[in-house]
Amino acid sequence: MLQREPMGIRRLLVWSLSLLACLLMGNVLLNSWQQPQVQSQLELRQNELSLQLLQLQDQWASADGDRQTTLATAERSFRQRVEQLQTNSASGLLVQTDQLSQAQLELGVIEAVNGNAPAAIATWENAIATALPNSPNPQTATVLIGLWQDPPRLLPDAEPQLRSQLRGWFQTQSLEQLYRLQQRSDALASLVKRQNRAAWQALIALLLLNGLPLVGSILGLGILGYLGWRRWRKQPFPPLQGWTVPWDSTVVAWIMLPGFILIGQIGLNQLLLPTLLAAVGFDSSRLDVSGQAFSILVRYSLMAGLVLGLLAWTLQRYRPLPPDWFVLRWRSRWPLWGIGGYWVALPVVIGTSLLNQLIWQGRGGSNPLLELVLDSGSRSALFWFWVTAAIAAPLFEEVLFRGFLLASLTRWLPVRGAIALSGLLFALAHLSLSEVLPLFALGCLLGEVYTRSRNLLAPMLLHGLWNSGTLISLLLLSQP
Incomplete structure (x- = not known):
C-alpha cells in the first residue's frame, strides 16, 4: 500500500520536473510511431542469405523446385517490403533514406533471375520514379534495364555502377548477366569462385543465426520446466x-x-x-x-x-x-x-x-x-x-x-x-x-x-x- 508523504517546495519542484520529463519522453515515444522498424530489413537480409545458397543447390544438383521455391519466397518477401514502404510513404511514415527505390532495384533482380524480365524492367522503372533527389539508384536501374531488355544495351559505366550500388547476391547476379553479354569468360570464372565462397559463408551464417537461438531456446524452455517442477514439488528456491x-x-x-x-x-x-x-x-x-x-x-x-x-x-x-x-x-x-x-x-x-x-x-x-x-x-x-x-x-x-x-x-x-x-x-x-x-x-x-x-x-x-x-x-x- 502506498504511503503518503508530505508535500514541500522541494517535492513540488521535483514532481513538476518529473511531469515535464514524462511529457517529453511521451512525445518522443509518440513520434517513434512515424518511424519504420529495422526488423523488416533483418528479414530481407536473411532472405538474401538464402538466395546465396542457390549456388550450392546448383552444384549439388538440387531439384529445380527447391530453387524456384527459394526465388519465389524471396520475391514475395521483397514485394511485401516494397508495398510496405509505399504504404509508409503514402501515410506519412518518415523514411530518411532511399529505401524504397533500393528495394525495387533488388526486387527487379529477383524477377529477372526468375525469368520474368518484363516485370523486372517495370520494377526498375518504378525505382527511377521513386528515387530521392541526387540518388544514384536511377543510374543503377538504367544499367539493369539495359542488361535485361531485348536487345540488350550495355552502358560504359555498368560494372562500377553495379559494384557500388548493389550488394551480395544481387550484385553477383547482375555482374554475371553483364559478363555473359560481354563474353568475358575469365571474369565469369572469377565470379563463380566468388559466388561459391559467398554461398558457404551464407550457409554458416544461417546455421548460426537459426541454430544458436534454437539450441538456447530449448535450454531455456528446459530451465523453465525445471523451475516449474521445483515449484510444484515445493522445493526451496x-x-x-x-x-x-x-x-x-x-x-x-x-x-x-x-x-x-x-x-x-x-x-x-x-x-x-x-x-x-x-x-x-x-x-x-x-x-x-x-x-x-x-x-x-x-x-x-x-x-x-x-x-x-x-x-x-x-x-x-x-x-x-x-x-x-x-x-x-x-x-x-x-x-x-x-x-x-x-x-x-x-x-x-x-x-x-x-x-x-x-x-x-x-x-x-x-x-x-x-x-x-x-x-x-x-x-x-x-x-x-x-x-x-x-x-x-x-x-x-x-x-x-x-x-x-x-x-x-x-x-x-x-x-x-x-x-x-x-x-x-x-x-x-x-x-x-x-x-x-x-x-x-x-x-x-x-x-x-x-x-x-x-x-x-x-x-x-x-x-x-x-x-x-x-x-x-x-x-x-x-x-x-
Whole structure:
C-alpha cells in the first residue's frame, strides 16, 4: 500500500520536473510511431542469405523446385517490403533514406533471375520514379534495364555502377548477366569462385543465426520446466524479498526523471554536447561510421557517468546504506544466474517479439544503433558498438534500473510489482514504441534474476550476453 508523504517546495519542484520529463519522453515515444522498424530489413537480409545458397543447390544438383521455391519466397518477401514502404510513404511514415527505390532495384533482380524480365524492367522503372533527389539508384536501374531488355544495351559505366550500388547476391547476379553479354569468360570464372565462397559463408551464417537461438531456446524452455517442477514439488528456491529503502519517492523520481531524462538524455546529449561541439567547430556529420560508433560510446559514457554521479551525490546523505544495496559479489553463483537467465530470455523475448510484429506492422521505430550496425562493414566500428552495447549499457542500466529503481520500488510495491514497473520504465526509456513489449519482457527477467541472486553482476552478465547476441546476429546479416 502506498504511503503518503508530505508535500514541500522541494517535492513540488521535483514532481513538476518529473511531469515535464514524462511529457517529453511521451512525445518522443509518440513520434517513434512515424518511424519504420529495422526488423523488416533483418528479414530481407536473411532472405538474401538464402538466395546465396542457390549456388550450392546448383552444384549439388538440387531439384529445380527447391530453387524456384527459394526465388519465389524471396520475391514475395521483397514485394511485401516494397508495398510496405509505399504504404509508409503514402501515410506519412518518415523514411530518411532511399529505401524504397533500393528495394525495387533488388526486387527487379529477383524477377529477372526468375525469368520474368518484363516485370523486372517495370520494377526498375518504378525505382527511377521513386528515387530521392541526387540518388544514384536511377543510374543503377538504367544499367539493369539495359542488361535485361531485348536487345540488350550495355552502358560504359555498368560494372562500377553495379559494384557500388548493389550488394551480395544481387550484385553477383547482375555482374554475371553483364559478363555473359560481354563474353568475358575469365571474369565469369572469377565470379563463380566468388559466388561459391559467398554461398558457404551464407550457409554458416544461417546455421548460426537459426541454430544458436534454437539450441538456447530449448535450454531455456528446459530451465523453465525445471523451475516449474521445483515449484510444484515445493522445493526451496531463492525467495523474492524486498529491500530496506531509507529514502522517499521524491529521491526516486528525482534520479529517474529529472536526473536521467532531463539532465542526462536531453540536457547533456541534446543541448550541452551539441552546443560545445558547434562552439569548437566540430561537425560530427562528417565522421565515418567508425567515428560515429566511437562518438556514440563517448556520449553514452558521459551520460552514464553524469547520472551515476548524480545518484551517488543524492544518496550520500543516506550512507551507510544497508548491506544488500548495489552488491557486486564476485565469489558467488552469479555466472549461473546470468547464463541461465540468458537462455530463459531467448524463448520468452523471441516469442514476445513475434507477437510484437503482429501488433506494430513495421511501425514504432527501432534503436538507431541497430541500423548503424547493420549497415556497417567496419571492424573498428563494430568493436565500438560492442563496447557500448555489451559493456557500457549493462553496467549503467543495471545499476540504475535494477540496483536503484527496482530495489527502491519495493518500499511501496510487492516485489513482483516492483519488477514489473521497473521493467516497464526500462522499456519506455529506450524511446521506441515497437521495442516496449520485448524490452519489458527482458526487463522483467533481469529484475527476477537480480532479486533472486541479490547480486548486480548476474543481470549485468545477462544484459551483456543479450546485447552481444543481438550484435552477432547483425554482424552475420551485415556481411556483403
